[in-house]
């Protein structure tokens with residue numbers, strides 16, 4: 001029988017739970033070890049072949065990604081996979097914007113990036129997040145041009161919580177790790 005040689009760690013940073021849910025599903029499927037970001041030190045990562053980092057999106061920043069970007073030179077020979085979880089639609093523009101905002105060129109070449117859609121429940125946000133999202137709502141309402149469908153859906157979600165988390169969405173990530 002072929003021995004399993006590829007060891008995988010799945011690390012996540014999640015504020016409201018959707019990134020944690022995706023990280024759990026991925027770790028289960030690839031039989032990897034699962035850790036919350038704060039439990040991990042870069043020295044622990046040396047034992048693994050595949051390092052998967054999942055972080056929720058916050059003003060386009062991927063929470064927790066620093067463990068990879070700040071230690072990139074020590075980790076660059078590993079298989080590095082990052083998934084970001086946000087509410088924006090999964091368009092090419094959105095995905096490119098996230099990549100360009102979070103990674104410099106050498107990282108873009110080495111890190112395999114995936115984007116997954118999470119959830120949004122305005123009533124459950126922390127005070128600071130509520131204020132940030134109120135500012136966005138105000139900005140959208142003041143906009144002179146007509147709102148597109150995604151902006152309308154976002155405004156609607158302030159009153160009606162929305163949840164896109166879907167186990168099937170992890171399939172491309174699992175396939176990439178197991179390839």
Ligand SMILES: Cc1cc2nc3c(=O)[nH]c(=O)nc-3n(C[C@H](O)[C@H](O)[C@H](O)COP(=O)(O)O)c2cc1C
Pocket residue numbers: 013014015016017018019020055056057058059060061085086087088117118119120121125128129130132133
């Ligand atoms: C203050 C704030 C900023 C956010 N910024 C973004 C963003 O830039 N792009 C995006 O797609 N989603 C954004 N979101 C939506 C979250 O990423 C989304 O709710 C995600 O599911 C949260 O993940 P978590 O449940 O693991 O915390 C933002 C949410 C909040 C509250």
